[in-house]
Amino acid sequence: MTPYLMQPARIIARRTETEGIHTFRMRYVDPELRKSFRFNAGQFNMLYAFGVGEVPMSIVSDPTEPGIFEHTIRRAGRVTGVMAQWKAGEIVGVRGPYGSGWPVEDARGRDVVIVTGGLGCAPAVGLINYIFRRRADYGELHILHGVKTPNDLLYRERFDEWRRAPRTRVYLTTDRPDKSWRYRIGVVTNLFDELEVPPSAIVMMCGPEVMMRYAARSLMHKGIGADSIYLSLERRMECAVGLCGHCQYREHFVCKTGPIFSYSQVRQFFTAENL
Amino acid sequence: MNETYKLPKERLDDLIAHLWSEGYRVLGPRERQGAVVFDDVRRSADMPIGLREEQEGGRYRLLPGKAGEIFGIVNGPGSLKPFFFAPDETLVETKREGRGFTAREVAPESPRLAFIGVRACDLAAVAVQDRIFMHDRFRDAHYAARREDALFIAVNCTRSAATCFCVSMGTGPEAKAGFDLALTELDDCFVVQSRGERGDALIVWLALGSADDDATALAANGVRACAEGMKRHLDTSDLPALLYEEIENPRWKDVASRCLSCTNCTMVCPTCFCNTVVDVTEIDGNMSRRVRQWDSCFSLEHARIHGVNFRPHIANRYRQWLTHKLASWIDQFGTSGCVGCGRCIAWCPVAIDLTEEVAAIRSNRSTRSKQ
Numbered sequence: 001m002t003p004y005l006m007q008p009a010r011i012i013a014r015r016t017e018t019e020g021i022h023t024f025r026m027r028y029v030d031p032e033l034r035k036s037f038r039f040n041a042g043q044f045n046m047l048y049a050f051g052v053g054e055v056p057m058s059i060v061s062d063p064t065e066p067g068i069f070e071h072t073i074r075r076a077g078r079v080t081g082v083m084a085q086w087k088a089g090e091i092v093g094v095r096g097p098y099g100s101g102w103p104v105e106d107a108r109g110r111d112v113v114i115v116t117g118g119l120g121c122a123p124a125v126g127l128i129n130y131i132f133r134r135r136a137d138y139g140e141l142h143i144l145h146g147v148k149t150p151n152d153l154l155y156r157e158r159f160d161e162w163r164r165a166p167r168t169r170v171y172l173t174t175d176r177p178d179k180s181w182r183y184r185i186g187v188v189t190n191l192f193d194e195l196e197v198p199p200s201a202i203v204m205m206c207g208p209e210v211m212m213r214y215a216a217r218s219l220m221h222k223g224i225g226a227d228s229i230y231l232s233l234e235r236r237m238e239c240a241v242g243l244c245g246h247c248q249y250r251e252h253f254v255c256k257t258g259p260i261f262s263y264s265q266v267r268q269f270f271t272a273e274n275l
Numbered sequence: 276m277n278e279t280y281k282l283p284k285e286r287l288d289d290l291i292a293h294l295w296s297e298g299y300r301v302l303g304p305r306e307r308q309g310a311v312v313f314d315d316v317r318r319s320a321d322m323p324i325g326l327r328e329e330q331e332g333g334r335y336r337l338l339p340g341k342a343g344e345i346f347g348i349v350n351g352p353g354s355l356k357p358f359f360f361a362p363d364e365t366l367v368e369t370k371r372e373g374r375g376f377t378a379r380e381v382a383p384e385s386p387r388l389a390f391i392g393v394r395a396c397d398l399a400a401v402a403v404q405d406r407i408f409m410h411d412r413f414r415d416a417h418y419a420a421r422r423e424d425a426l427f428i429a430v431n432c433t434r435s436a437a438t439c440f441c442v443s444m445g446t447g448p449e450a451k452a453g454f455d456l457a458l459t460e461l462d463d464c465f466v467v468q469s470r471g472e473r474g475d476a477l478i479v480w481l482a483l484g485s486a487d488d489d490a491t492a493l494a495a496n497g498v499r500a501c502a503e504g505m506k507r508h509l510d511t512s513d514l515p516a517l518l519y520e521e522i523e524n525p526r527w528k529d530v531a532s533r534c535l536s537c538t539n540c541t542m543v544c545p546t547c548f549c550n551t552v553v554d555v556t557e558i559d560g561n562m563s564r565r566v567r568q569w570d571s572c573f574s575l576e577h578a579r580i581h582g583v584n585f586r587p588h589i590a591n592r593y594r595q596w597l598t599h600k601l602a603s604w605i606d607q608f609g610t611s612g613c614v615g616c617g618r619c620i621a622w623c624p625v626a627i628d629l630t631e632e633v634a635a636i637r638s639n640r641s642t643r644s645k646q
Contacts (some may be wrong), residue, residue, distance in 0.1 A: 002380045003413045004366045004565060010375075029375075050369060051556040051563035052375045056567020076581040204388065204435045238551060241413035245570070246577060247550030248599060250519070251606035256412065272522045274591040 003241045006093030007033055012068075014088050015056035018154050020075040023060070024086060027067050028094065035068035040101030041130045042123060042232070042260050046070060046240045048093030049082040056237040056255070059097060060126030062133060072122035098240040100260045102127050103230055107202045115215050117146040117188050117207030121239065123232050124206045125155065128162065129213045135167075142195060144171045147189025147212065150181050171195070187211070194216040199223030204260075206232040213271060216263050229263035250275060279491045280467040280483035282458065284603060287319040287345065287465070290428075291391065293480060299389035299426060301595055302358070304348060310335055312353030316391060323348055330436040330617065332626030346392050346460050352622055354397050354545030358388055359422045359567075360404060366552065367565040382566070385420040391428040393454070395447030396439075396616040398429055400545030402453055403458045406608045407548050417567075426473060426562045429454035433497035438617030440507040448501045448615045459494035466494035507617065509630040510637070514611075515602030517637060522594070532589035533625050538571035540619035540627075541596065546612050549577070572596050597629060 013025040028034045044058045055077075061070035063248035075084040086092060104127075112131060116124040131138050143162055147153045153172070163170040171191040172183035188211050203219050205212050212231045219229055235254040247254035250269050251262060257265070269275055282290070294301045295317070303316035306323045316322060327340030327347040340347040365381045401422075408418035432439075432448035441447030450457045455474035458465040466486045469478050486494075541547040551570040556563040569579065573592050578585035586592045604612030613629070620628045 002366050002416045004567075005380045006367070006369075006378050008375055008378065021467065048369075048378075050371060051554055051560065053554050054552070054565075080581075088345070089374060091373075093369070093378060094375070131384050234580060234583075235585065236578055242411060243408065243413065243415055243548070244574065246551070248572075248603070250598070251603040254609070259330075269519075269522060272587065275522065 003243075004095075004239065006046065006054070006095045008091045009094040011086055011088050011090045011092060014086065017072060020084065021072060021154065022084060022086075023070055023072045024083075025061070025068060025070045026092070026094070027069070028086075029091065037067055037069070039063050039069065039097035041104050041127060042102035043097040043099050044237075044240075044259065045069065045071065045094050046098070047073075047083065047095030048204060049079050049086075050093070052082045053079040054093075054238070055083075056240060057081045058123040058126065058232075058259075060122050060129075062130060072125070074119065074122075075219070096240070099255055100258055102130075102204055102260055103202065103262075104130060107131075107204075109135050109139065111142070111197050111201040112221070113142045113144065113197055113201055115144045115188065115200075115201040115203065115205040115212070118148075119152055119154065119210040121206045124204075125158070125272040132162075132165070135165075139167070139201075140197070141165075141168045142171070142197060142201075143168070144188060144191045144195065146173045146175075146191070146207075148174065149176045150174055151179050160170075187214070189218055192222070195222070196223070197222060199225070201228070203229040204232075205230065207234070209270075216267075216270070225266035226267055227262055230260055231263060231266075232260045233258050233266070235259075278468075279494070279643070280469070280478055281485040281486040281490060282467045282483055284343070284345065284464055284466040285451055286481065288338065290477065290481060291316060291318060293477075294389045294426070297387075298370050299387045301389045301391060303391040304346070304351070306337065309337055309480055311351030313355060313358070313390065319345055322346070322392065327434070328436065330438040330621040332438070332620050332628050333623055334626075335586045335621050338424060342493075343462070346430045346458075347434075349432060349434065349439060350394060350397070350616060352543045352618060354543070354616070354618070355390060355393065355401055356404065356547075358390075359401070359425070360408065360420055360548060360550075361417065361567070362569045363418060363547065363566060364562045365566050367566050369563045369565070371561045377630065380416070383417040383420040385424075387424050387426075389426040389428070391430040393427050393429045393450075394432055394616070395429065395450040396441045396444075396614040397545055398427060399441075399444075399446035399614040400451040400616070401427075403546045403608070403610055403614065404548060406610060411608075427454040427456075429457040429613060431457055431459040431494070431498045432501050433459065433494075435501050435505050436617060436621070437506055438507050438620045439505055439615065440617060441615035442502050442505045443507075443509040443511060443630075444613055444615035447500045448505075459497060461497075461590075464490065466490050507620075507628075508614070509615065509633060511601070511611070513637070514535060515605050517633070518598045518602040519578075520588065521636050521640060524636045524639050524641065526595045526632060526639050529635070530593050530627060530632055531588065533627055534589050534593050535625060536573045536575075536589045536592060537624060538573045539622050541571040541573060542569065543618040543622045544600075545614060545616060545618070546600075547571070572599070595634060600629070601633065611636065631642070
């Protein structure tokens with residue numbers, strides 16, 4: 001069977017996160033597939049809009065929900081523009097799951113630092129929710145998030161909610177504050193001055209690469225090893241099975257060994273431009 | 276296995292006819308618009324007898340060669356790649372139904388293919404693509420359907436083109452694996468070797484006698500002389516490290532000032548496998564096909580995602596191509612992506628020569644490359 005064959009899945013619910021961002025809850029139509037579908041936090045599916053195309057989309061729901069998966073989709077291009085119109089009850093195409101997941105098992109019992117930047121980083125939201133559902137399994141949780149402008153801060157209520165939770169610290173910053181901004185000012189890396197974590201902490205990052213470069217450097221200075229720093233990379237993943245060549249990043253097919261890498265896997269060339 | 280047989284030249288027609296009668300589509304070198312490509316061959320006269328080619332950077336010419344020589348032309352722009360990894364192929368068909376759609380796999384066409392006149396470098400290239408499409412984590416059903424039963428009659432090279440460097444890549448000029456029969460052309464006959472059951476069956480069907488020692492020695496000498504006389508070389512001793520370390524080598528900008536980013540090198544390359552899937556929808560909007568087409572890392576769109584192009588400049592894209600071909604390919608698939616066929620040199624409109632680029636990168640090597 002060709003690895004390119006998508007399977008019909010039904011949208012059970014659609015929820016609007018904010019203007020242009022929707023979360024779709026879905027499950028496979030075929031009961032057998034529904035039963036066998038398993039994924040790890042941080043893996044992605046290929047979603048197909050009939051006649052328009054496919055896009056990779058990370059799974060943001062909890063891996064323990066039987067047969068169910070959720071995707072948060074931001075209207076950005078042609079295909080996601082069509083997906084933004086998807087309604088509950090509709091049948092869409094899905095294949096997956098693909099790629100590596102977040103190191104949620106390795107992270108058990110350790111302090112966790114989550115660094116995100118830019119517009120609504122859905123994979124990070126899924127990860128934070130995952131940890132909150134198993135809060136006792138993890139140590140201190142530090143959530144660092146940087147945005148260009150206050151308008152880019154999606155899920156503001158969630159950040160406030162996380163901030164109120166025990167053993168959790170939230171650090172927010174913006175490059176260009178307005179009057180409403182109550183948090184730090186400056187690039188996300190400034191937040192690391194405040195961050196106090198033991199070298200045994202584990203870090204998971206998602207966002208612009210330039211941010212992750214600085215973040216990785218700052219975190220290494222705090223004594224955290226390259227094997228304990230993880231980052232989610234974005235590349236053009238078309239086939240998701242390592243056959244189309246588009247998502248290559250040096251020796252990696254991001255769809256296969258990624259999209260989540262340990263810093264030690266990419267460190268040697270992570271600072272190179274346009275690789 | 277090591278036995279050699281003698282096939283009189285006029286009996287090549289018997290072999291070709293036999294393969295057709297066995298249900299194979301037989302393909303061999305054919306002259307098409309001033310170059311040689313693989314196409315249907317019904318008799319040896321279909322092949323470019325008495326011709327040789329002249330190749331150099333950006334240059335390919337067919338010229339009168341040696342009278343009666345059947346396999347005088349080393350290669351042309353067409354490798355075996357398009358026969359297994361189709362340039363354009365429907366993988367999946369979807370049909371609108373109610374509030375959704377149904378999807379089905381479009382079964383690949385799987386003709387039985389027999390190739391005659393395959394050079395060692397091209398056999399090596401097939402093995403490279405097998406590794407990608409059949410022996411990786413995900414198996415490509417469409418590639419496998421055409422590839423699995425293919426039969427190969429190789430020709431050992433007794434002359435090389437000026438663009439050839441198979442000796443450097445360890446792939447030729449003698450076919451060592453991956454064939455059913457291997458021929459070495461002499462003036463009046465072929466010296467034949469067989470590998471495996473299908474090759475042995477052909478030897479039996481043709482009722483070939485053993486080649487005498489003189490013919491066998493002559494064939495071996497021809498191949499050896501070809502190897503020794505090969506003009507182009509690529510030093511692979513410091514790969515992949517050289518290209519991994521030389522991310523900022525000034526030569527990337529230099530080659531980018533010449534490279535047109537035309538994608539020719541990747542199209543003629545027998546191992547390049549980048550591809551893209553496009554959606555082709557019927558005019559009534561009720562049926563759509565997902566069609567896979569060859570793509571190239573030189574195209575502007577190749578590494579673009581919404582809002583970012585990871586390789587916006589030609590220098591980035593040439594670096595990606597060369598580094599992938601000669602370095603990261605080894606990490607990915609345990610083999611170099613280059614077989615030394617020289618096509619990317621001959622078919623580059625501005626005569627960029629990867630062997631020269633690698634040498635230049637090496638001579639410009641920065642001393643503080645290791646971090």
